[in-house]
Amino acid sequence: MALYGVLLLAGLAAPFVVYPVLMMKLLCFALFACAFNLLIGYTGLLSFGHAAFLGGAGYITGYVIQSLGATPEIGILLGTAFAALVGLVMGWLAIRRTGIYFTMITLALAQMLFFVWLQAPFTGGEDGLQGVPRGKLFGLLSLQDDVHLYYLVFAIFVFGFWLVRRVIHSPFGQVLQAIKENEPRAVSLGYDVNRFKLLAFVLSAALSGLAGSTKVLVMGFETLTDAQWTMSGTVVLMTLVGGMGTLLGPVVGAFVIMILENKMGEIGSGLASVTGIEWFNQLGESVTIVTGFIFVICVMAFRRGIVGEILVRLPKGKSSTG
Amino acid sequence: MEFFGVPLAALPSQLLLGLVNGSFYAILSLGLAVIFGLLNVINFSHGAMFMLGAMLTWMGLQYAGAPYWVMIFVAPAIVGLFGILIERLLLRHLYKLDHLYGLLLTFGLVLIIEGVFRSIYGASGQSYSAPEALSGATDLGFMVLPNYRAWVVVASLVVCFATWFVIEKTKLGAYLRAGTENPRLVEAFGINVPVMVMLTYGFGVALAAFAGVLAAPVMQVTPLMGTNLIIVVFAVVVIGGMGSIMGAIVTGLALGVIEGLTRVIYPPGSATVVFVIMAIVLLVRPAGLFGKEK
Amino acid sequence: AASAQGTGPVRIGFITDMSGVYADIDGQGGGEAIKMAVADFGGKVLGRPIEVVTADHQNKADIAASKAREWIDKGGVTAIFGGTNSGTAIATAKIAGEKKRVYFNMGAGSSRLTNEECTPYTVHYAYDTVALARVAGKAMIQRGDKNWYFLTADYAFGHSLEQDASEIVKSSGGKVVGSVRHPLGASDFSSFLLQAQSSGANVLALANAGGDFVNSVKAAKEFGITKKMKLAGLLVFINDIHSLGLKDTAGLLVTDSWYWDQDAESRKFAQRFFAKFKRMPSSIQAADYSATLTYLNAVKAAGTDDADKVMEALRKTKINDLYTKGGTIRADGKMLHDMYLMQVKSPSESKTPWDYYKQVAKFSGDQAYNSLAESKCPLVKK
Amino acid sequence: MSTPALEITDLHAWYGESHILHGARLVVHPGEVVTLLGRNGAGRTTTMRAIMGLVGKRQGSIKVAGQETIHMPTYKVARCGLGYCPEERGIFASLSCEENLMLPPALSGGGKGMSVAEIYEMFPNLQERRHSPGTRLSGGEQQMLAVARILRTGATVLLLDEISEGLAPVIVQALARMIQALKARGFTIVMVEQNFRFAAPLADRFYVMEHGQIALEFEARELAERQTMLNALLGV
Amino acid sequence: MSDFILETEHLSKEFKGFVAVNDVDLQVRRGSIHALIGPNGAGKTTCFNLLTKFLTPTRGRIVFNGVDITGDKPAQIARRGVIRSFQISAVFPHMTVLDNVRVALQRQLGVSYRFWMRDAVLNQLNDRSLDLLEQVGLREFASELAVNLPYGRKRALEIATTLAMEPELMLLDEPTQGMGHEDVDLVTSLIKRVSQGRTILMVEHNMKVIASIADQITVLQRGAVLAEGAYDEVSRNPKVMEAYMGVEASELEGAH
Numbered sequence A: 001m002a003l004y005g006v007l008l009l010a011g012l013a014a015p016f017v018v019y020p021v022l023m024m025k026l027l028c029f030a031l032f033a034c035a036f037n038l039l040i041g042y043t044g045l046l047s048f049g050h051a052a053f054l055g056g057a058g059y060i061t062g063y064v065i066q067s068l069g070a071t072p073e074i075g076i077l078l079g080t081a082f083a084a085l086v087g088l089v090m091g092w093l094a095i096r097r098t099g100i101y102f103t104m105i106t107l108a109l110a111q112m113l114f115f116v117w118l119q120a121p122f123t124g125g126e127d128g129l130q131g132v133p134r135g136k137l138f139g140l141l142s143l144q145d146d147v148h149l150y151y152l153v154f155a156i157f158v159f160g161f162w163l164v165r166r167v168i169h170s171p172f173g174q175v176l177q178a179i180k181e182n183e184p185r186a187v188s189l190g191y192d193v194n195r196f197k198l199l200a201f202v203l204s205a206a207l208s209g210l211a212g213s214t215k216v217l218v219m220g221f222e223t224l225t226d227a228q229w230t231m232s233g234t235v236v237l238m239t240l241v242g243g244m245g246t247l248l249g250p251v252v253g254a255f256v257i258m259i260l261e262n263k264m265g266e267i268g269s270g271l272a273s274v275t276g277i278e279w280f281n282q283l284g285e286s287v288t289i290v291t292g293f294i295f296v297i298c299v300m301a302f303r304r305g306i307v308g309e310i311l312v313r314l315p316k317g318k319s320s321t322g
Numbered sequence B: 001m002e003f004f005g006v007p008l009a010a011l012p013s014q015l016l017l018g019l020v021n022g023s024f025y026a027i028l029s030l031g032l033a034v035i036f037g038l039l040n041v042i043n044f045s046h047g048a049m050f051m052l053g054a055m056l057t058w059m060g061l062q063y064a065g066a067p068y069w070v071m072i073f074v075a076p077a078i079v080g081l082f083g084i085l086i087e088r089l090l091l092r093h094l095y096k097l098d099h100l101y102g103l104l105l106t107f108g109l110v111l112i113i114e115g116v117f118r119s120i121y122g123a124s125g126q127s128y129s130a131p132e133a134l135s136g137a138t139d140l141g142f143m144v145l146p147n148y149r150a151w152v153v154v155a156s157l158v159v160c161f162a163t164w165f166v167i168e169k170t171k172l173g174a175y176l177r178a179g180t181e182n183p184r185l186v187e188a189f190g191i192n193v194p195v196m197v198m199l200t201y202g203f204g205v206a207l208a209a210f211a212g213v214l215a216a217p218v219m220q221v222t223p224l225m226g227t228n229l230i231i232v233v234f235a236v237v238v239i240g241g242m243g244s245i246m247g248a249i250v251t252g253l254a255l256g257v258i259e260g261l262t263r264v265i266y267p268p269g270s271a272t273v274v275f276v277i278m279a280i281v282l283l284v285r286p287a288g289l290f291g292k293e294k
Numbered sequence C: 001a002a003s004a005q006g007t008g009p010v011r012i013g014f015i016t017d018m019s020g021v022y023a024d025i026d027g028q029g030g031g032e033a034i035k036m037a038v039a040d041f042g043g044k045v046l047g048r049p050i051e052v053v054t055a056d057h058q059n060k061a062d063i064a065a066s067k068a069r070e071w072i073d074k075g076g077v078t079a080i081f082g083g084t085n086s087g088t089a090i091a092t093a094k095i096a097g098e099k100k101r102v103y104f105n106m107g108a109g110s111s112r113l114t115n116e117e118c119t120p121y122t123v124h125y126a127y128d129t130v131a132l133a134r135v136a137g138k139a140m141i142q143r144g145d146k147n148w149y150f151l152t153a154d155y156a157f158g159h160s161l162e163q164d165a166s167e168i169v170k171s172s173g174g175k176v177v178g179s180v181r182h183p184l185g186a187s188d189f190s191s192f193l194l195q196a197q198s199s200g201a202n203v204l205a206l207a208n209a210g211g212d213f214v215n216s217v218k219a220a221k222e223f224g225i226t227k228k229m230k231l232a233g234l235l236v237f238i239n240d241i242h243s244l245g246l247k248d249t250a251g252l253l254v255t256d257s258w259y260w261d262q263d264a265e266s267r268k269f270a271q272r273f274f275a276k277f278k279r280m281p282s283s284i285q286a287a288d289y290s291a292t293l294t295y296l297n298a299v300k301a302a303g304t305d306d307a308d309k310v311m312e313a314l315r316k317t318k319i320n321d322l323y324t325k326g327g328t329i330r331a332d333g334k335m336l337h338d339m340y341l342m343q344v345k346s347p348s349e350s351k352t353p354w355d356y357y358k359q360v361a362k363f364s365g366d367q368a369y370n371s372l373a374e375s376k377c378p379l380v381k382k
Numbered sequence D: 001m002s003t004p005a006l007e008i009t010d011l012h013a014w015y016g017e018s019h020i021l022h023g024a025r026l027v028v029h030p031g032e033v034v035t036l037l038g039r040n041g042a043g044r045t046t047t048m049r050a051i052m053g054l055v056g057k058r059q060g061s062i063k064v065a066g067q068e069t070i071h072m073p074t075y076k077v078a079r080c081g082l083g084y085c086p087e088e089r090g091i092f093a094s095l096s097c098e099e100n101l102m103l104p105p106a107l108s109g110g111g112k113g114m115s116v117a118e119i120y121e122m123f124p125n126l127q128e129r130r131h132s133p134g135t136r137l138s139g140g141e142q143q144m145l146a147v148a149r150i151l152r153t154g155a156t157v158l159l160l161d162e163i164s165e166g167l168a169p170v171i172v173q174a175l176a177r178m179i180q181a182l183k184a185r186g187f188t189i190v191m192v193e194q195n196f197r198f199a200a201p202l203a204d205r206f207y208v209m210e211h212g213q214i215a216l217e218f219e220a221r222e223l224a225e226r227q228t229m230l231n232a233l234l235g236v
Numbered sequence E: 001m002s003d004f005i006l007e008t009e010h011l012s013k014e015f016k017g018f019v020a021v022n023d024v025d026l027q028v029r030r031g032s033i034h035a036l037i038g039p040n041g042a043g044k045t046t047c048f049n050l051l052t053k054f055l056t057p058t059r060g061r062i063v064f065n066g067v068d069i070t071g072d073k074p075a076q077i078a079r080r081g082v083i084r085s086f087q088i089s090a091v092f093p094h095m096t097v098l099d100n101v102r103v104a105l106q107r108q109l110g111v112s113y114r115f116w117m118r119d120a121v122l123n124q125l126n127d128r129s130l131d132l133l134e135q136v137g138l139r140e141f142a143s144e145l146a147v148n149l150p151y152g153r154k155r156a157l158e159i160a161t162t163l164a165m166e167p168e169l170m171l172l173d174e175p176t177q178g179m180g181h182e183d184v185d186l187v188t189s190l191i192k193r194v195s196q197g198r199t200i201l202m203v204e205h206n207m208k209v210i211a212s213i214a215d216q217i218t219v220l221q222r223g224a225v226l227a228e229g230a231y232d233e234v235s236r237n238p239k240v241m242e243a244y245m246g247v248e249a250s251e252l253e254g255a256h
């Protein structure tokens, strides 16, 4: 609990210390990762199609705000709803298979949506959906000011995080765990496991959507990057690095990966100047390679992720934060 | 005389072209199926191995002057060895864990392999043209079929069915199938399973590489050529279901043809048709057309 | 943030795709071209050192935008040079516009940069899809190739290429007999090509780019399409030709804004570039070089790096260098310059490595680009 | 006295973290039938799995016909002439009943195995269901198959884990006769049994396991006087 | 309502021509312990699979409490109060013993889809859970993780969770399989205990168990009913002896 308090304060103070826009972007991805983690961490379902929700919600929100002049909150609402809907359909199909099949199906369906976005007229293809205004919250409070927007984003993130936590510690969460542990037994206890999985999937999708919608507001545009399968991979990596099945893990993971992606160049040249090894200067141009290595290392040696590792080292009991 | 707005005359040629693509799908999904069978790993890096096959073919000619006919054996061999290395050093340590880790690992490998090749050879691709013996085309009456495409179909069919025969009809195949279920026990019968697994992975990726070699003259040879393809192949695998080897082959070919037809009937849909079919199959037959899941 | 203005070094931020699909046509080569220009300029302007910072946006608009913001707010960057990929370009242009910094774009083709999305600070330097389409259209019609069939990448970029070209074809007396749309990154083009073949057109216009373009050309060759039809690539870079090889591309018609072998000056530049990268510069990389000089001259002329003043100066100057002769920058930010229709040489014609093109037609900037009247840019007072 | 067919000294075994066997020892002479008794979780299955090298980690010494196998990979151990019938039967779903039967290769290290005909004679069900997928067989049929499978290979030392489990009394009796037959043919047999009555008349010697150690060892003839102690240990 | 809780009529199952269950008319009397025995491959497990719809019958109908449930789905049947235990022990390994039972109880509460609710609401189930654990003698293990229980106790826990569903009819497939004698006795008496006010249908090869608790026995052979009746009746039936118990049957009884 104390930890959460500290984090909350840190979050509130952040915009005066860190660059607000970067911070907002980080929060969006953190929320995205948390949503993803809700699925992998607590139902054991590995989705490789979560980009569909991030991107999809992004496009919808961007579109209704820009072309239909909706207010931000409406935009976000619609975006999230859309993601939930996509989640419902996608889940409904994918849940029919388990394990690796589930993964491949989500991947394939997301790819299908990617082509839809690519070809749809309003998304602007590779130009992207550009110039989405931040508008006025409830038609009143202008979000032009980064700090205003920041607190909105922060509030949204906190809400999302709280929701994930609640879901896990709810009667529903209990059943999810039971299903994860021994599915046939859960069936024989009279639970319709697929409906539980589906609900979990939809929740995860909706929250991912929320992240996507918020992100559009922050960045002011939506591009195919968010809907591409590589994005689905990125969120997996974030969760893996931070620690699957831990509450804070995804947040940490998201921060680490995002900072890597944005600052690889600096990091590289930094290392180069420190170590004097020229090669590091190329790091900036080899983000994918580095990401790949992180993936491999995590899978081989570091499966608990950062937070997971910390938790196992902590004395028992405190792990409630995990 | 028309068929979904396709002049009937054009139909056979389009079917044939579909078959050509189908044979790529077939080999790739076959490789995936074989690997999945014994290792329970969905080899995400399959596309990268496909790319390696093609790149090696080009490099062979570029740096060693090795012609197509040499590389068609050498490239898969090299990739196979590379696969064996991966299995030894990495995959091997994941079998005890949830299968998902295998997928994640191979995904990481994709990023590395493609990234490395891209930073060395760039993304704009290399030129490679079909061997003399296969250049030119044959007039089949209803169409002019480039000889090379014909070769692709023949070669892949031969490879596919050879593989099918070994796995379904031989003792070795029985070991493979048994190992698929309970490797430890099979080992307890005195069969050297670790080596079997290693070779299987090697063989699986070699298949991918073989497809890559076949693709080199007809597709742009670039470090990224595998990525999009593999996702479609995943869909193919879901449609076919991992149940049977034959399933992988047949589905691969069939979907190639269907996709081909869509290119004529409704071109904008050709990118998504496979995924749509996947969705439909999931509705009516969740286990996939040839799937053997409870 | 304005600290950069007036004092300290003049800092150019160059952001493009350094690792992705466009890395070859711009990427590090582009960065190098810029540095060469800075060196040739003397490394100083207004007595202040010139610095170049580069970044890889990995084709992600997010990253491009964040970088631009950061550079401007914290990095004291006075001008941003943007490379390939329209998505990143437009995103960056908006930031630059918002924060009052000069933004040059070389790599991106989208004409939106100087229409819907135009800002007072954008200079769209190298080419846009409209120009490519028009040049190809006009030139080929003039050469008597009147019946067109389009093989179009099925997304915004392809659509606009096809549309712009069709308009020109129709308006200059040709006709479009049909078109087929293929998905981005299609694995196989043969079935699309057979449809084109049966159309009876004599021009097959390829309204696609990169891998798609390369694969369609390969297949076209394989299926003997090239015997019956003339292939016209609407967006082709010399690197594509290189990766296809002359065997498959001989006779192909392409539009481009610059060719390394077009005159002595460009040859000289090209050799220097080749020495570093073992390949000849693309038109974009040449544009990167040229744009840098143009910018620095403007700063010199304006006597400050203040964006408004620099833009003023830019609009006054005529650009004369290895990239273009008499190029001018218009109110909507478009840089008008000559465009060329080139034909790919046959292996026998090609004497030296990278000796790929022969020029078949040349169009002056105002023939090639859309007119101010047509521009959808609100800045253009009509 | 000839070299023991199987000699285990100070055997330790782990599943992951948990240390299951604590220095078990066991000697089986050629042609002997030895039974491992013990409560659930005593570690008998683990002992067998440890012999085959199927546990997470093992330590100590396991000699098969005088040859040390502790450091061998599983498949090499098997090739020393061991036939293992696991507790969970391990029938392969993707193989037909007959393919299951034919799967284990003949062991170079081993002697004469039983012929398929003999096996079908012993287990008529198997012949009847020969073409249906392995796991489609009933629980008991699978058990029969699991045993039959290793009789073919010519393994001389058989490790049988709870083979009478879940079998109808008639079949159990058949199995009893089979064991006697195998013994007559000179097979060496190590059985894990819950079903004491089944094991009693067959075994030459008994080991009783407790908490991963051998708590008691005695000859068949001592059975009577050990009865009370056994009751204490097993709660028979 | 008839005093038969479960009846089957002409129940049959074929697998590609092979008849596993052949025209079986079962009648299970309410409140009794009914045993299903027979040689291996007789079709016992298949019967169970049919009754719980893990398999669909080729022919025949299943009537539960006078209602035809032949068309129901497994989950539906479970909700009707027909609960089945598996041949291998089925618990939720990494949940505490208490939670194992609570998850089972939770369904009746009807809050299982309420993802916005605190799980504190489930505490109201603790008492109920604890006295179920009491019944199977696991109360003191309430806070243990299920994995750490020894085999017999896992079985007991499974039965406790099964009880939590307030089953009218429990189907137990070889409940004592793979158990040491202690556990066998423990479970046997447990079954006897929980049979109060319930009906139990069980498959068992252990004659001792059958003898001690079964009220009614149905012997299957080759999918068809061979004999029916009380234990001593059936066990003396020569056909049964020959087909199942074998000559030494009487001796074997004592065996387990």
Ligand SMILES: Nc1ncnc2c1ncn2[C@@H]1O[C@H](COP(=O)(O)OP(=O)(O)OP(=O)(O)O)[C@@H](O)[C@H]1O
Binding pocket: D015, D018, D020, D038, D039, D040, D041, D042, D043, D044, D045, D046, D047, D087, E151, E178, E179, E180
């Ligand atoms: N895979 C495993 N992982 C961790 N612990 C295990 C595993 N298998 C068995 N154990 C534990 O090892 C101990 C011995 O198990 P083992 O199977 O050898 O007992 P056993 O004597 O065969 O009894 P039975 O077979 O009747 O259950 C038990 O406490 C069991 O819980």
Ligand SMILES: Nc1ncnc2c1ncn2[C@@H]1O[C@H](COP(=O)(O)OP(=O)(O)OP(=O)(O)O)[C@@H](O)[C@H]1O
Binding pocket: D129, D132, D136, D137, D138, D139, D140, D141, D166, E015, E018, E019, E020, E038, E039, E040, E041, E042, E043, E044, E045, E046, E047
């Ligand atoms: N899915 C199936 N496909 C084909 N045959 C099957 C299938 N399931 C069971 N059988 C066959 O039906 C017969 C009855 O099987 P079942 O499992 O009901 O026997 P059982 O009475 O439970 O025997 P046991 O006491 O050994 O468990 C067996 O011969 C078995 O081979």
Ligand SMILES: [Mg+2]
Binding pocket: D044, D045, D046, D087, D161, D162, D192
């Ligand atoms: Mg055991």
Ligand SMILES: [Mg+2]
Binding pocket: D138, D139, D140, E044, E045, E046
């Ligand atoms: Mg059974």
